[in-house]
Amino acid sequence: MKVALISYEVYPFAKVGGLADVVGALPKYLEKLSVEPIVIMPKHKIVEKNAEKFLYTLEKVKGDIEVPFLKTDEKFDIYKTTIPRTNVPVYFIANDYYFSADEVYEGPDLAEQAIYFSAAVLETLKVLNLPIDVLHVNDWQTGLIPVYLKSLYKDDEFFGKIVTLLTIHNLGYQGIFGSKYMEFSGLPSYLYNIDGIEFYGKINFLKGGILFSDIINTVSPTYAMEIQTKEYGEKLDGVLRLRSSDLYGILNGIDYDEYNPETDRRIYVNYSLNDIEKKYENKKLLQKDLGLPVGENIPMIGMITRLVDQKGLDILSEVLRYIVNYNVQFVILGTGDEKYEDMFRKMEEEFPENISANIKFDINLAQKIYAASDMFLMPSRYEPCGLGQMYSLRYGTIPVVRYTGGLADTVLEYDEKKMIGNGFGFVEYGSSQLLKAVAKAIDFYRNKKVHWKKLVDNAMKTDLSWERSAKEYIKLYNKAMSKRV
Ligand SMILES: Nc1ncnc2c1ncn2[C@@H]1O[C@H](COP(=O)(O)OP(=O)(O)O[C@H]2O[C@H](CO)[C@@H](O)[C@H](O)[C@H]2O)[C@@H](O)[C@H]1O
Incomplete structure (x- = not known):
């Protein structure tokens, strides 16, 4: 054929x-x-x-x-x-x-x-x-x-x-x-x-x-x-x-040859499920490169996206300051509508220790963020498929998404009792729903280490092959x- x-x-x-x-x-x-x-x-x-x-x-x-x-x-x-x-x-x-x-x-x-x-x-x-x-x-x-x-x-x-x-x-x-x-x-x-x-x-x-x-x-x-x-x-x-x-x-x-934390030459340190602690080396090196405080236990939330309405940036802008109040680092990479580019630049000025706004297109930095982050945010208004959540799953980075389109088909809410699921999310489009989902993820990261380990395990084992x-x-x-x- x-x-x-x-x-x-x-x-x-x-x-x-x-x-x-x-x-x-x-x-x-x-x-x-x-x-x-x-x-x-x-x-x-x-x-x-x-x-x-x-x-x-x-x-x-x-x-x-x-x-x-x-x-x-x-x-x-x-x-x-x-x-x-x-x-x-x-x-x-x-x-x-x-x-x-x-x-x-x-x-x-x-x-x-x-x-x-x-x-x-x-x-x-x-x-x-x-x-x-x-x-x-x-x-x-x-x-x-x-x-x-x-x-x-x-x-x-x-x-x-x-x-x-x-x-x-x-x-x-x-x-x-x-x-x-x-x-x-x-x-x-x-x-x-x-x-x-x-x-x-x-x-x-x-x-x-x-x-x-x-x-x-x-x-x-x-x-x-x-x-x-x-x-x-x-x-x-x-x-x-x-x-x-x-x-x-x-x-x-997703292309398993291009997006493989074991061999990806664009990230700082290669890793797999068996030596997952090396993932955290990536976090520390990225923190250093971006001028953020360095600390293995500071939760890092990544986001890589075109900066357009589709991607849920309006609801994010309403709650971003509450998110950083949880003492997390938020790393955004993207270009697009000026209003969102400006919004992230301003937020970075206001919270230099918590927010890193990278307003550019940079494939190498993208990989470093997928590898270094603990969570990956996609609060999309709509999402035909979404690749970001798939790359992040592959790199053991837990997606926090709005359950719509392909996000609903690839991310499964973590179930503590059964220990199944690979991420967190919300259904109704709204800023408080988004904040709640992020807060839940941060709580698991900080206070439920065994579950977090299982989440990373489930994420990296999700079948996303072409x-x-x-x-x-x-x-x-x-x-x-x-x-x-
Ligand atoms: N500033 C930047 N620097 C480096 N890399 C950047 C970047 N901004 C975005 N990217 C990269 O571009 C890609 C974005 O892909 P997505 O599928 O998430 O969204 P997009 O809306 O472009 O695609 C549309 O088409 C795809 C393919 O079918 C659908 O999955 C999706 O839902 C639909 O909206 C990812 O590989 C991401 O890492």
Whole structure:
């Protein structure tokens, strides 16, 4: 089975959030299960910069390719490499006008960029003559690909048998742009209506993907249910209910090679369950590096996230000062909305001994925080899957979460009597509920050492491997292929 995974972000070439991790890891595990995956992504500026750091080389395989249908003369080149330590080919769509901004989601026009990329992906398959069974597209940036396939390309023999799977990593980002882009896209005007890609007088790229893909999935079973409700549906719940018989939830895995406390070179001291005391060496070294008071027994709460409303930062801001009153250290790493960046900077000024605000994107520091912290906070308003809680479990760091989406599917409230469970959490979204859950975790850490040890043990033994998820994806690919006419 030949599968092309299409994404705007793929680790290690370009990463903004969890999407990159997923599309970087899944093909590796598909390959082990005898699927033949390829990956296609834009050649963002950062892709060249990362080549040295992650030791890959980019080879130009074809140049000056035109994109039919689109209202543009911009041509693109194709570059190629492989995902490090695999044989998975990665093709890059290169165009200086569209993909030369410093950041992935910057540039002259995000809508045009995504349309251009989508159409260029189909041309790439064709000009390189890559026979594909399944096109696995991800998030809004690629949502128009199934629309192109089922409209402009529907009589093209090359694409005759290709089926599509859309993975929704985050329904909060849909790619909604003005109707003027209909013209640029070259898509037939009959698609601009309520049963097509029109959405309240605009175009919605993700809606296109939802309606035109053969199968759809989101990144956890709970989120797959939630998004069909008004509360979580972001105005697409109706469309999702329409497709509910083709809508699945598959929990992401994590890359056990990249995220392994026994071998991770980005952390200070490697450790495993058998020498867990070395984990606390990581804490002391991080405290020193961040200029916090050094002490093995000071509870450290970590948080690594994009600083956006989704992540529960409004309720956290209401209670952060009460949390630090418990004499804990709170270490945040993140970038995003200015109001949250400022809020954390100010809190750090006010509580320099308790709060370390690291407002930047830093993959190495992220690993150090996963390894050093005792607890990891994710009070998300909604969370399609969430990777942070999974990485922290793997590093023996106890997640404190709001039970929603994938957080509800991966974190189980610790049960003192049965000694099962791997974390703590709360259900109703609110600051007092959050504070209560954090206080409970701190109490266990300080006063119930035997249970804490068991928690760490349970956390590190939680099965979060990609093998399980990759097998589920293969089932979906087969389901999609059974829909071939
Ligand atoms: N400043 C920073 N420096 C270094 N690393 C940083 C960082 N900020 C974030 N990260 C890293 O980015 C990743 C974030 O992944 P998440 O899954 O937690 O959230 P995200 O909302 O981006 O992903 C979306 O897609 C994923 C993938 O499907 C879903 O799990 C999730 O629920 C959905 O919202 C983690 O690897 C984290 O360590």
